[in-house]
Amino acid sequence: MLHPSYSDLMAVVNSEVEPGEQPVVQSRYSIVMATSKRARQIIGGVEPLVAGKGKKPLSIAVEELYNSKVKIVGDED
Numbered sequence: 678m679l680h681p682s683y684s685d686l687m688a689v690v691n692s693e694v695e696p697g698e699q700p701v702v703q704s705r706y707s708i709v710m711a712t713s714k715r716a717r718q719i720i721g722g723v724e725p726l727v728a729g730k731g732k733k734p735l736s737i738a739v740e741e742l743y744n745s746k747v748k749i750v751g752d753e754d
Contacts (some may be wrong), residue, residue: 681743683708690742690749701749711749712738 681689683705690708691700702708715738719725726746729737741747 681739686739686743689745707749708742711747712742715741715747 686708687700687702687705690702694700702711712735716734719729719734719737725737725741727737727740727744729740732740738747742749
């Protein structure tokens with residue numbers, strides 16, 4: 678079981694969206710793409726933004742997203 682769940686991650690990412698605006702993340706695919714991109718950055722040598730000793734890069738990326746340490750921006754941003 679993935680913790681936090683996709684719905685929890687989507688809620689955190691979309692929490693700063695003003696009422697009436699389009700959510701940043703509308704699907705699980707967007708969450709998967711964002712976390713995999715961040716995990717590749719960590720594998721490439723970028724310093725993690727959360728304590729991750731002994732954790733896999735994908736777990737670190739999910740935790741960073743859940744703790745609002747990284748943001749997902751749209752293509753137009």
